[in-house]
Amino acid sequence: MTSYRIAVIGGTGPQGKGLGYRFARNGHTVVLGSRAAEKAVPVAEEVSARLTDVDGAGSVTGAANADACEGADVVVLAVPSDGHDELVEDLAPALEGKVVVSCVNPLAFDKRGPSGIVVDAGEGSAAESAQRIATGATLVGAFHHVSAVTLWGDRDLIEDEDVLVCGDDADAKAVVIELARSLSGRDGVDAGKLRLARQLEPLTAVLISINKRYKIHSGVRITGFDAH
């Protein structure tokens, strides 16, 4: 597997930390980003501490978001949808020329439970918004359906789940399809063009609803698919 340098924006949150842990566990170099570098450093130390006994693990460090992007092959956006567009606007110069992966799920919660937020009257998604703002980056949508709890869990591989990957650029998508191996041990599933993030992002509301009902951390598995 190719070894990448991966910046995780919002790497102090459960999803960013969990993805960073999985990537580093599989030999990638990870920089966890934060709006405040001093917040990212202890989180990076916590992740590193879990990797001391893992042969071939990559390093994990912490940095301010823009600094984390420097020299990165891949940048993962793991921030809430609130404030997402402003963050991407600020980071746009640092994202220039990079493969940028969005796992952002714009969701709303009310008395009836979770639901997807309609982005741009249904004509958009967080991933497409990021692409529209950071025109010099190549956006890919992935990792929307893997729970942070599962990522940080004790299993070596999350073999019972698939990572669905959407994007318009075949090369960028291929990088992320391979990165999915860090989680499941298998290639991610090419789920189509970036606009399908409009379907993938709100699907998470269904998984959260299932999680609440059955007290589990559900994920997605595509039947009939064998990437080996």
Ligand SMILES: NC(=O)c1ccc[n+]([C@@H]2O[C@H](COP(=O)([O-])OP(=O)(O)OC[C@H]3O[C@@H](n4cnc5c(N)ncnc54)[C@H](OP(=O)(O)O)[C@@H]3O)[C@@H](O)[C@H]2O)c1
């Ligand atoms: N949690 C899950 O199980 C899960 C699963 C799949 C996908 N996701 C998606 O992954 C993303 C991150 O999830 P999470 O649960 O880790 O979220 P989170 O804890 O709410 O936020 C992650 C990090 O984003 C940064 N952040 C918060 N508000 C921000 C703002 N207005 N602007 C810029 N940065 C901000 C914070 O880092 P700093 O304060 O250090 O900058 C925070 O630690 C979300 O879009 C979520 O939908 C989550």
